[in-house]
Amino acid sequence: MEQHSDTFLDNASEALKNTGQAERRDKIALFASQIRTAAIDSFEGFDDLRHHVKKIRQHSLDNLDYYLSQFEKEAVHNGNQVHFARDSEEFNSLVLDICQQHDARRIAKGKSIVTEETGLNSFLQSAGLNVMETDLGEYIIQQAGETPSHIVSPALHKSANEIRELFQQKHDLGHRELQKTSDLVAEARNVLREHFLQAEVGVIGANALIAENGYSMLVTNEGNGDLCANLPKVLIICTTIDRVLPRAEDATAMSRLLARSATGQPHSCYTSFYSGPRREGEIDGPLETHFVLLDNERSNILSSDYREILECIRCGACLNHCPIYTSVGGHAYGSAYSGPIGSVLTPLLTSLEQSHLLPNACTSCGRCAEVCPANIPLPDLLRDLRHEEGIKKLSAPRWRYGLKLHSWLARHPSIYQTLTATSIRILHRLGRKRGGFSRLPFTSGWTSQRDFPAPQENTFMQLYKAKMKQNNER
Amino acid sequence: MSGSARSEIFSRLREASRGETEENIQRERLSLGSAPSPMPPTPENCQAFILNVLNNQGSVDCVSNRSEAVKAIAHYLYTHFHNYRLVAGNDPRLAAMPWRDAGVLPRFGSLEAGEPVALSFARLGVVETGAVVTWTSKANPAANNFLPEHHIVLVDKNDLVPTMEQAWERINHALETTGRPRGINFIAGPSSTADIEGELVYGAHGPHRWHVVLLGDIPVDAQNIARAAPKDQS
Structure with a gap:
């Protein structure tokens, strides 16, 4: 997709003005974290599972050349064609070539963030193909001409009313009003069923690739991916090279983490493994199947200090628990990947120059690391990216000098303590009567939303020293 | 390139x-x-499987033999459609069912437009997730799993396995002996979506309802759980 992470601050300000969406995000943040906690509390071994899967992922990445070539061999043995793409452009061209070889006009597409990353839809559409997203959330935003705002629930930002209005504009509804949510779902089902039955090519993503047998794993609740995989004559499975796991049981172990962390379910409705075309005597299924595997910087990330980011299982838990994401929503990040994972991944997939604001979209609260089922130290990786940002002098000079000053002060505790004690005393005296300030220099970000409370008279260090002195005198 | x-x-x-x-x-x-797996809701396999199927918004019938299975399926069909028609894959195990015992009229093949019910015979049932496992073959067209309004699945009690790891042990053995199918499907419930304001709706693309018929010598406690559950879950 077209990236616009360089305007993150403006995007965020714009997002905060839409109070309807902000309220929905608040609700989802509360709800998502509760259902995740409930799902994990009911599984005693969750932490052990987390460690086990982490070890498997590390082992797979340590030996990725071996496992990827094993996967390729097995997938070819199963009758697939396996293609590799260095970047988005190559990836999109490969998919288009396959479609054109079959004179395909209609494409039924399951959810795949990788294809959002490469901008596959617009590429295929500009070549005259009719590409239809079939995941309900993806279908809604495609109809609205928008991009996903969440990696698991792409239409999270839209209300039922907005979706109703959208269907009224785009579908021939006659007198039907689509009052209930189930009416909206049924409407999309009918439109998409037609498309499924007519599409010549199905495109799906994969949650994992299995080296030992050459299958891909796809986890969904709607079953749309399975219709894409089984009904059209040609199937293209799109994913990235880092998704390979040694064994099938490793993939299902990962799915235990995924469902609980993403939607609070103990498992999703459909966990499907695909590899190869229709076998002898079968009456349905694709006649030709392809895997298109994208690198796009991942092989470079593998040899960098950010390699752990490749262990992400795309559950969205870090988004649901991030105070920045839940305040400004996914669109503000201006990338296919939003939230903490997006703030690490986007600069690595593109460049820090284009997206250095994203690692700053962090309060260092650490919730993302707490909930990450892959145990990725997201706050550390974000900090490292901010450090690089400083070295490359990408942030505003005012900000850099401010940080330098702070760093110098922190290394000179006596001056730091004298300065803070003086300013705290002044603020205490000035604010004593009202108990707070509605305006203060350099703090408009705080005071535009709430008062800044007047501090107590003494700093922590003053109280601590007094206490120690008292103890010594006793 | x-x-x-x-x-x-x-x-x-x-x-x-x-x-x-x-x-x-x-x-x-x-x-x-191997990975740790969650504790089952109860130690007995049939009971735990039934509880998980119900959690997945499926409904369950327990039957002790094939004639009872046909009768339970007939009852299900009549309750929902006032007829006895369904589509089933060319599975020898399904062809050998005593359909006449209850007047069920199966059409063997792949689901076509206007046909609302399909029946599959699962290869496995996974207790941990309450899922049934099928794989694509001439005996089991994929359309029968994903296109009907109602999906009925027969599971033999002897094919229940406690965890996904054990399911893979059995599947791997089958892949080695009978070859690799193009698709292996773990199905745990009717198709669902929460993409509109987080509200859960069934029948997103695939089946609205998912009905499991567990066949074999089922302990009475397990039968009681299945019998007591509401029949109209999804």
Whole structure:
């Protein structure tokens, strides 16, 4: 997709003005974290599972050349064609070539963030193909001409009313009003069923690739991916090279983490493994199947200090628990990947120059690391990216000098303590009567939303020293 | 294009790799062992499987033999459609069912437009997730799993396995002996979506309802759980 992470601050300000969406995000943040906690509390071994899967992922990445070539061999043995793409452009061209070889006009597409990353839809559409997203959330935003705002629930930002209005504009509804949510779902089902039955090519993503047998794993609740995989004559499975796991049981172990962390379910409705075309005597299924595997910087990330980011299982838990994401929503990040994972991944997939604001979209609260089922130290990786940002002098000079000053002060505790004690005393005296300030220099970000409370008279260090002195005198 | 992309990508991966021998890699993977799995809601397999199927918004019938299975399916069909028609794959196990015992009229093949119910015979049932496992073949067209309004699945009690790891043990054995199917499907409930304001709706693309018929010598407690559950879940 077209990236616009360089305007993150403006995007965020714009997002905060839409109070309807902000309220929905608040609700989802509360709800998502509760259902995740409930799902994990009911599984005693969750932490052990987390460690086990982490070890498997590390082992797979340590030996990725071996496992990827094993996967390729097995997938070819199963009758697939396996293609590799260095970047988005190559990836999109490969998919288009396959479609054109079959004179395909209609494409039924399951959810795949990788294809959002490469901008596959617009590429295929500009070549005259009719590409239809079939995941309900993806279908809604495609109809609205928008991009996903969440990696698991792409239409999270839209209300039922907005979706109703959208269907009224785009579908021939006659007198039907689509009052209930189930009416909206049924409407999309009918439109998409037609498309499924007519599409010549199905495109799906994969949650994992299995080296030992050459299958891909796809986890969904709607079953749309399975219709894409089984009904059209040609199937293209799109994913990235880092998704390979040694064994099938490793993939299902990962799915235990995924469902609980993403939607609070103990498992999703459909966990499907695909590899190869229709076998002898079968009456349905694709006649030709392809895997298109994208690198796009991942092989470079593998040899960098950010390699752990490749262990992400795309559950969205870090988004649901991030105070920045839940305040400004996914669109503000201006990338296919939003939230903490997006703030690490986007600069690595593109460049820090284009997206250095994203690692700053962090309060260092650490919730993302707490909930990450892959145990990725997201706050550390974000900090490292901010450090690089400083070295490359990408942030505003005012900000850099401010940080330098702070760093110098922190290394000179006596001056730091004298300065803070003086300013705290002044603020205490000035604010004593009202108990707070509605305006203060350099703090408009705080005071535009709430008062800044007047501090107590003494700093922590003053109280601590007094206490120690008292103890010594006793 | 793909050839040079492949060699370039693999050469970068080799640089980042530890460069271990195949033997060492296999040995290291073996040393990592298997993943912990969640405790079942109750120790007895049938009971736990039924509870999980119900949690998945499915409904369950317990039957002790094939004649009872046909009667339970007939009852289900009549309750929902006032007829006895369904579509079933060309599975010898389904063909051999005593359909006449209850007047059920199966059409053997792949689901077509206007046909609302399909029946599959599961290869396995996974207690941990309350899922049934099928794989694609001439005996089991994929359309019958994903296109009907109602999906009925027969599961033999002897095909229940406690965890997904044990399911893979059985599947791997089948892949080695009878070849690899193009699709292996773990199905745990009717198709659902929460993409509109987080509200859960069934029948997103595939079946609205999902009905499991558990066949075999089922303990009475397990039968009681199935009988007491509401029949109109999804």
